[in-house]
Amino acid sequence: MTVPEKSLLVFGATGSLGHHVLNALLDRGTAPESITAVGRNRLRLDELASAGFNTVALDLSDAAGVAEVVARHTDVVLISGSDPNRLAQHRSVIDAAKSADVRHLYYTSGVRADDDRFEVNADHKATEDALIASGLTYTILRNTWYIENYIHALAGSRHTGIMAAAAGDAVVAAASRMDLAEALAVVATTEGHDNVTYSLSGDTDFTYADIAEAMAVVLERDVIYKPVAPDELRAMLTGSGVNGELASFLVNLDETIAAGTFARVGDDLSRLLGRPTTGLVDALTAP
The missing domain is CATH 3.90.25.10 (UDP-galactose 4-epimerase, domain 1)
Incomplete structure (x- = not known):
C-alpha cells in the first residue's frame, strides 16, 4: 500500500482532548482525509467519518491491530490513555511505530513527569523513557491539569x-483542553519540534x-x-x-x-499558542 506524503494517525481521537485536537488540526489547514481517528466510541467515530476523517475502531490492547494501523501512516499522535494497563498500550504503539519507521510520534504526557515525587506520572515517565529509547523522532507535550x-x-x-x-x-x-489541543496541533503542523519536550502550564x-x-x-x-x-x-x-x-x-x-x-512550570504553552492561555x-x- 502506498503511504501518502503525510498521513496522521491520532490515537484517543474520540476522547475529550482528542475532539479538540482534531478541530485544532482542521483549523490549521490539515485536510480531514489525511487524518485517521482511532478510538473506541463508535458513535463518535461515525460522526467523524461523516466529517471526512478516516476512522478505525480499536482497543489499544490489540497489539496486532495497533501495528496494522500504524504501518499505514507516516506520523502518529498518541494521546495518553486512562486504562489501568495504559503503559503496556503506550509501549505497543511505540513498538509498532518503530517497526513501521514512523516519521514522528507526538505524545501527551503529564507535567513534571520526570519528578519521581509524583506517583501520578509514573506511567507518563515510563512511556517517555520508552519513546526516547526507541530512537523515533518525537515531541513530548507534558500537559497540566485541565x-x-x-x-x-x-x-x-x-x-x-x-x-x-x-x-x-x-x-x-491549569489550562483548558482547547489550549493544550491547539499546542499539539501547532507542533504537528510546523517544523522545529524534533526530539523536544514541552512543559505546558497555564x-x-x-x-x-x-x-x-x-x-x-x-x-x-x-x-x-x-x-x-x-x-x-x-x-x-x-x-x-x-x-x-x-x-x-x-x-x-x-x-x-x-x-x-x-x-x-513555564511559558511553553503560551509561546506555542502565540497568545495568553x-x-x-x-x-x-x-x-
Missing part, C-alpha cells in the same frame, strides 16, 4: 455555595479561592473554597453516595494537587 476538571464541582457548588477540596493552599496552573498559578471565585461568576452566586482534611473529604464523598474506590481516587488527586504537582471563567463556560 480547567474543565472543575466543571463537575459546579453542580454541588450551585446548591451549597461551597467548593470543598483537600488541596490545602495549593496552586494549579499562564497563572490559580489558588482554590480563585477557582471558587470563577465558579461564582459562572453560577451567578457566591461560592467559597472550603479546605478540608483528606479523611473529611473521603467521608463527604462516600456520604453523598460515591463508592469507596472512587472516593479514594478523588482524595488522592487532591493530595497530588496539594503537593504542588500542577503548579506553573485561556482563563478560568472562559474555560468553565466553553462548549
